[in-house]
Amino acid sequence: MxxxxxxxxxxxxxxxxxxxxxxxxxxxxxxxxxxxxxxxxxxxxxxxxxxxxxxxxxxxxxxxxxxxxxxxxxxxxxxxxxxxxxxxxxxxxxxxxxxxxxxxxxxxxxxxxxxxxxxxxxxxxxxxxxxxxxxxxxxxxxxxxxxxxxxxxxxxxxxxxxxxxxxxxxxxxxxxxxxxxxxxxxxxxxxxxxxxxxxxxxxLPLGNANASTLRHITTQCERERVRLRRSDDLVIRVMDLLQSHERTGYPSIEQTSKMLCMSSRTLKRKLQRLDLNFRGLVDDARKDAVLRDVLNPVLRMDEIAVRMGYADPANLTRAFRRWMGESPSRYRARLLSTGT
Incomplete structure (x- = not known):
């Protein structure tokens, strides 16, 4: 559908x-x-x-x-x-x-x-x-x-x-x-x-905390999810895996599907049903990781390039300009300023 x-x-x-x-x-x-x-x-x-x-x-x-x-x-x-x-x-x-x-x-x-x-x-x-x-x-x-x-x-x-x-x-x-x-x-x-x-x-503590009520409602939510046969959490599982490997190199679709206990064909099919593909998710994960690293003022751009697997800082800058239309340093200065 x-x-x-x-x-x-x-x-x-x-x-x-x-x-x-x-x-x-x-x-x-x-x-x-x-x-x-x-x-x-x-x-x-x-x-x-x-x-x-x-x-x-x-x-x-x-x-x-x-x-x-x-x-x-x-x-x-x-x-x-x-x-x-x-x-x-x-x-x-x-x-x-x-x-x-x-x-x-x-x-x-x-x-x-x-x-x-x-x-x-x-x-x-x-x-x-x-x-x-x-x-x-x-x-x-x-x-x-x-x-x-x-x-x-x-x-x-x-x-x-x-x-x-x-x-x-x-x-x-x-x-x-x-x-x-x-x-x-x-x-x-x-x-x-x-x-x-x-x-x-x-x-921050919440004023109406009740562990017993929370356990009951969580159980009811889990049952409701089973009843509705929700499966879109697959994207969260894939993105979590990619995020956990952003410093060591992103896994291939074969490696990812194995960690998710399914075949690569099954993973591709499930992502296609969501109008998504694995390469696009990897690109999104890499872009998000780079953007967040650039927002860390203690990291130099050459350090970020190494962390994210770019052979040269210039390659990072070119990719960043393609994504955001500005240099990483300009992006950092703009978003770390006090104004909103």
């Missing part, structure tokens, strides 16, 4: 958006017009396809004349929007535990994004991997996910996190200006899609 027509976004997010539009005087009928979403679909605890979700977001932007509707959805989100997973987040002991749970079970809420939590050079990073980057209204879906994620961090910790930033791959859109003062600080043209904040914030 093509990715646009698979079950993707949980219906609760659509219902929340419809309620938000109704508060602005926009009827449910107007919001659903032409989306293929039937009224009974909103009652069965089901899911929208990626296409239906995109059409609903398209209607929302058109009816509100606000391309930043993704930000608006995220800002209005509550922990209870996330169903059983939301109550699991509230039961965690620390922000680290909650974010890891959110990343682990995001596919129960939306299947065309993967999140990975990591730490690097004193910062926590929630890396966003888009499995359907060519789907319509994707900028809006990304805005919704990253704003929703920063919002749940603030709700769980019951405080603002002034060191938190959203990093976007592309240029700043015009609609960002309307929301700049309402969302966490954002950086654009970074080549990365992630949420970044001081790693020490991961240890």
């Amino acid at each position: 093509h990715k646009l027509y698979k079950d993707d976004v949980h219906i609760e997010y659509a219902i929340a958006l419809i309620h938000l539009l109704e508060q602005q005087g926009i009827s449910r009928e107007q919001a659903l017009a032409g989306t293929g979403i039937h009224a009974e679909q909103l009652l069965d605890n089901g899911r929208l396809t990626t296409q239906q979700d995109a059409l609903l977001l398209t209607n929302a932007v058109r009816l509100t004349n606000d391309p930043g509707i993704g930000y608006q959805i995220g800002l209005h989100s509550t922990l209870t929007w996330h169903g059983m997973l939301g109550y699991g987040l509230m039961s965690c002991a620390t922000l680290r535990d909650a974010l890891q749970l959110w990343c682990d079970f995001l596919d129960l809420r939306t299947t065309t994004f993967n999140l990975r939590l990591g730490e690097r050079d004193g910062f926590a990073e929630v890396l966003v991997h888009d499995l359907a980057p060519r789907a319509p209204m994707r900028f809006c879906a990304v805005d919704r996910l990253v704003t929703m994620t920063t919002r749940l961090c603030e709700q769980l910790s019951q405080r603002l996190l002034p060191g938190m930033e959203i990093w976007h791959r592309g240029v700043e859109p015009l609609h960002h200006a309307r929301y700049r003062k309402r969302i966490v600080a954002s950086r654009f043209e970074t080549g990365l899609c992630q949420i970044r904040f001081p790693a020490e914030d991961l240890n």
Whole structure:
């Protein structure tokens, strides 16, 4: 099945958006017009396809004349929007535990994004991997996910996190200006899609921690994943393997498939079903690793070239210019400046 027509976004997010539009005087009928979403679909605890979700977001932007509707959805989100997973987040002991749970079970809420939590050079990073980057209204879906994620961090910790930033791959859109003062600080043209904040914030204690409730909900989430036959976590497993080998050389597809206990043919087939290929994942992993090394001010460019397997620093610079349109030193100076 093509990715646009698979079950993707949980219906609760659509219902929340419809309620938000109704508060602005926009009827449910107007919001659903032409989306293929039937009224009974909103009652069965089901899911929208990626296409239906995109059409609903398209209607929302058109009816509100606000391309930043993704930000608006995220800002209005509550922990209870996330169903059983939301109550699991509230039961965690620390922000680290909650974010890891959110990343682990995001596919129960939306299947065309993967999140990975990591730490690097004193910062926590929630890396966003888009499995359907060519789907319509994707900028809006990304805005919704990253704003929703920063919002749940603030709700769980019951405080603002002034060191938190959203990093976007592309240029700043015009609609960002309307929301700049309402969302966490954002950086654009970074080549990365992630949420970044001081790693020490991961240890923030959460006020409603309950180990027993968390164990119960985690078990229920695992059962739900089995019931839904989720398999898109394959991308996370491959990217985790590649990340663990970034200093020793990336494994081949044969080596990777062996570590994943499958044949290379099976791995290729599963990636093809996701409109992905192994070489592209390796290229993405190498690019992300280089970008993060360049952001470490204690590393010289020749050191980064050696770490990442480039025979000459000039080769690194040429690759970097191809990716980002600027030199590594210029990129470092721009993103390590105090302005956002």
